[in-house]
Amino acid sequence: MPPPAPECVLTRDGTYAARLTLAADGESWLPERWALGGPEPYVVPLPGNQPEEPDAEVQPMSDGRVLIHRTAGLRHTFSLLYPTGPGTGELSVGSVECPDGESLRLLPPAPDGRRAYAVAVSPGGSTAVWLVAGGSCGPEHLGEVRGHCSGGVWLDHEGRMLALDRAAGGRTKTVVVDLARGCEVSPLLQISAESDDRLVTADPDSGLLLIRSDAPSPGRHRLGWGVLGSTLPVRFPEGLCPAECVMTPFAVQPGQVLTPEACSVALRVDGVGGSWIGLWRPADRRVTHVAAPAGWLIGAGRFDAGGELRLPYAAGEEPCGLATVLAPPADVADSASVPVRPVPLQQSPLATV
Numbered sequence: 001m002p003p004p005a006p007e008c009v010l011t012r013d014g015t016y017a018a019r020l021t022l023a024a025d026g027e028s029w030l031p032e033r034w035a036l037g038g039p040e041p042y043v044v045p046l047p048g049n050q051p052e053e054p055d056a057e058v059q060p061m062s063d064g065r066v067l068i069h070r071t072a073g074l075r076h077t078f079s080l081l082y083p084t085g086p087g088t089g090e091l092s093v094g095s096v097e098c099p100d101g102e103s104l105r106l107l108p109p110a111p112d113g114r115r116a117y118a119v120a121v122s123p124g125g126s127t128a129v130w131l132v133a134g135g136s137c138g139p140e141h142l143g144e145v146r147g148h149c150s151g152g153v154w155l156d157h158e159g160r161m162l163a164l165d166r167a168a169g170g171r172t173k174t175v176v177v178d179l180a181r182g183c184e185v186s187p188l189l190q191i192s193a194e195s196d197d198r199l200v201t202a203d204p205d206s207g208l209l210l211i212r213s214d215a216p217s218p219g220r221h222r223l224g225w226g227v228l229g230s231t232l233p234v235r236f237p238e239g240l241c242p243a244e245c246v247m248t249p250f251a252v253q254p255g256q257v258l259t260p261e262a263c264s265v266a267l268r269v270d271g272v273g274g275s276w277i278g279l280w281r282p283a284d285r286r287v288t289h290v291a292a293p294a295g296w297l298i299g300a301g302r303f304d305a306g307g308e309l310r311l312p313y314a315a316g317e318e319p320c321g322l323a324t325v326l327a328p329p330a331d332v333a334d335s336a337s338v339p340v341r342p343v344p345l346q347q348s349p350l351a352t353v
Contacts, residue, residue: 007299008312009059012111014302016060017312020052031058031081033066034312034320041312043320046081046088057106062113067133069106069118076104078132078139094138096120096130107152110159119164121148127164129183143183153202163188165198174199191215191234203252208260208282210249223247225282227260239287240280245271247278253303253327264327266309268299279327293323
């Protein structure tokens with residue numbers, strides 16, 4: 001069975017992207033850096049001294065270098081790759097030794113683009129948080145979180161507040177981890193005591209949260225939205241929960257300060273016919289479906305402040321392209337009022353619309 005398609009990762013500002021791709025021989029893997037911030041996108045291959053394993057992780061940094069995470073037995077190594085004329089430079093930033101049975105993965109790119117973080121999940125029931133690049137002296141253990149944690153969403157622009165989905169006591173709830181206070185944990189999502197509640201993505205400017213939970217329909221995980229610290233209920237629109245496909249948010253329009261209902265959200269839609277794009281706003285009751293560009297790096301993309309969705313793709317004679325999709329006009333009739341009295345999200349009411 002062939003390995004899964006490599007994932008493309010973008011910096012928070014969308015300037016750079018990185019991915020593993022098949023080499024010309026069709027068998028080995030090599031990292032690529034995509035430069036997306038200029039007038040014309042371009043790709044830079046970053047081949048090392050030997051082919052990469054398909055399970056290696058890559059992450060772009062804001063200075064154009066690419067962090068690569070490699071695994072050799074229980075040892076996890078981290079290096080920064082960068083182009084040097086015809087070759088590839090490599091700067092080792094250290095390693096982490098994990099006990100047998102413990103898995104380590106990179107978290108999504110930090111907001112500042114200068115640091116990179118990882119979590120290591122222990123079969124014993126805890127999750128370690130690591131700063132693996134951008135520190136003063138190699139990987140730094142920041143703290144432990146009780147329970148098995150998955151996901152990973154940044155809640156601020158500083159890279160201090162990290163949301164993780166923690167499984168404990170037979171349920172999964174999203175918690176906030178304060179990296180500046182020794183990984184101090186506080187609750188974020190608890191829609192009901194019996195539900196599994198996970199945070200999918202968040203926008204720090206507007207406070208818009210996209211949530212997946214089985215609270216409205218036990219046994220079925222539905223996509224909904226809420227606003228951090230607002231009186232609005234957690235809502236689960238029928239348009240985000242079609243029976244014939246699965247929707248996953250991958251980009252939220254930035255810069256919409258205090259106007260979460262107006263934020264455009266891009267959804268990866270996976271159905272029988274393949275994958276395509278869904279565009280939606282909380283103020284709208286419908287999802288607009290559009291075809292993805294040929295060769296779209298599925299699940300990758302970013303909105304600019306003007307509401308244009310930029311989608312990286314590689315197809316045929318275009319090894320590095322960037323397609324633009326315009327968000328549909330807002331459905332003013334369905335706009336909701338902005339809340340005025342903030343309360344913790346876990347105390348908000350539940351509603352389906």
